[in-house]
Amino acid sequence: xxxxxxxxxxxxxxxxxxxxxxxxxxxxxxxxxxxxxxxxxxxxxxxxxxxxxxxxxxxxxxxxxxxxxxxxxxxxxxxxxxxxxxxxxxxxxx
Numbered sequence: 307x308x309x310x311x312x313x314x315x316x317x318x319x320x321x322x323x324x325x326x327x328x329x330x331x332x333x334x335x336x337x338x339x340x341x342x343x344x345x346x347x348x349x350x351x352x353x354x355x356x357x358x359x360x361x362x363x364x365x366x367x368x369x370x371x372x373x374x375x376x377x378x379x380x381x382x383x384x385x386x387x388x389x390x391x392x393x394x395x396x397x398x399x400x
Contacts, residue, residue, distance in 0.1 A: 307380070307384060307385075308377075308380050308381065308382045308383065308384060309382075309383050309384060309385065309388070311326070314326050314331070314383050314388070317388045318331070320392075321388075321391055321392060321395060322395065323335075323395075324391055324395075326383070328382075329376055329381060329382040329383065330374050330375060330376035330382070330383065330387075331374070331375050331376070331383055331387060331388075331391060332372060332373065332374045332375070333372070333373050333391070333394075333395075334370060334371070334372045335370065335371045335372070335373070335398055336369060336370055337369045337370070337371060338369065339368070339369055340368045340369060342369070343365055343368070343369045343370065343371050344365065346371055346397065346398065347363055347365050347371055349397045350363060350371075350373065350394055350397065351363070353390070353393055353394070353397065354390070357386070357389075357390055357393075359377070359386045359387075359390055361373050361374060361375045361390065361394075362374040362375075373391075373394055375387040375390060375391055
């Protein structure tokens with residue numbers, strides 16, 4: 307079920323760095339180097355497979371990773387997106 311804008315904004319108060327746009331949430335991560343960025347992308351891929359919920363992942367400028375989350379079948383942001391965003395934040399702190 308889609309979350310309301312208000313529910314999304316409330317949940318994001320606990321999620322540093324994520325931004326909400328009409329039908330998705332996104333965050334840019336700046337990593338140490340290309341190798342670290344690539345490893346981070348692979349960790350996100352493994353997590354996404356476990357959750358059967360797949361973000362759009364962009365690796366660019368040799369050390370930047372941008373993640374975009376939306377539940378395409380629902381046409382916007384759901385609890386699945388918020389949960390995965392929190393877990394991605396935790397991955398970046400490992």
